[in-house]
C-alpha cells in the first residue's frame with residue numbers, strides 16, 4: 578500500500594526543524610532512518626500531515642566522548658555503532674548490540690535515537706542503553722532537557738517525548754576504567770526481532786561490582802530493567818553464587834507472554850541463562866580493559 582499524501586520538509590538546521598514541529602504540532606512527524614516510520618505509513622497505521630526529515634542537519638552523526646559521557650548523535654546509524662571502536666570494551670553492551678539488529682539494509686539507514694523514540698518493546702537499543710544508564714538529550718523551541726531512559730519508555734511504542742521535541746543525542750555515562758558489558762539476543766533466524774534479549778553492563782570498584790545494569794528485551798510491554806538483580810549485585814563480589822542469584826532475580830523481573838516465538842516459561846529460562854552468561858562475559862571484558 579502507498580502512504581497517504583503528506584508534506585515533506587528537509588530543514589538544514591535544528592532551529593528550522595523545531596519551528597516546523599511547532600507549526601504542525603501532533604500532525605508532524607520526525608523522519609530519521611525511516612525504518613520504522615515508513616512501514617507504518619505504508620500500512621496507514623501512521624498518516625502524518627508533514628514529515629520533518631532530519632537527514633540534512635549537520636553535526637548529528639557523530640559518536641564522541643565528552644564531559645563525562647559518550648554521546649551518540651541523532652543521525653548515528655546502527656552500522657556506525659557496529660564499526661565504532663568507541664563502542665567496544667567498556668561500552669561493549671552497545672558494540673555487541675549493534676550487529677544483531679536486523680539486516681545490513683536496516684542497519685545502514687536506521688538510527689539508534691530513532692529506535693529509542695520508536696519505543697518498540699522488542700527494540701534492542703532500548704535494553705542496551707537502559708543497562709548502560711543512558712539518557713536522551715532533547716531540544717524544543719523552548720530549550721533543552723534530558724530524559725533518563727527509565728522515564729522515556731512509557732509502554733509499547735509510547736514515550737514521554739512531546740510532538741514539538743527532537744531527541745538530538747543519547748548520552749551514556751562514563752562507567753569508569755574497569756567496566757564491561759554485552760548484549761545477548763535469541764532470534765528465530767538471523768535478522769529477526771528478539772525472542773529474548775538481555776543487556777548487561779557492569780562497572781567495578783576495587784574488585785567488587787560498582788554499578789550493575791541489566792535490561793531485558795521482548796519480555797514485557799517495554800524494555801525492562803531487572804532492578805532487583807542490579808541492586809543485589811551493587812557492592813557485591815561477582816562469583817558463582819552472586820551470578821546465579823542475580824540471574825534468578827532477572828528471570829523473576831521478566832514479564833513474558835507465550836506467543837509464536839515461544840512459551841512464557843521458555844522465555845523466562847532464556848532470561849536466566851543469558852543473564853548468567855552476560856554477567857560472566859561482562860566481567861571478562863572488564864578484566865581485559867584493566868590491563
Ligand SMILES: Cc1cc2nc3c(=O)[nH]c(=O)nc-3n(C[C@H](O)[C@H](O)[C@H](O)COP(=O)(O)OP(=O)(O)OC[C@H]3O[C@@H](n4cnc5c(N)ncnc54)[C@H](O)[C@@H]3O)c2cc1C
Pocket residue numbers: 606607608609610611612613614615616631651677678679680683686687688689690691692694695697699700701702738742743744745768769770771
Ligand atoms: C525489517 C526490519 C527489521 C528490524 N529489526 C530490528 C531488530 O532486530 N532490532 C531492533 O532493535 N530494531 C529493528 N528494526 C527497527 C529499526 O531498528 C529502526 O531503524 C528503528 O526502530 C527506528 O529508527 P529510524 O531511524 O529508522 O527511525 P524512523 O523510522 O525514522 O522513526 C521512528 C520513530 O521515531 C521518531 N523519531 C526518529 N528520530 C527521532 C528524533 N531524533 N527525535 C524524536 N523522534 C524521532 C519518528 O518520528 C518515528 O515516530 C527493524 C526494522 C525493519 C524494517
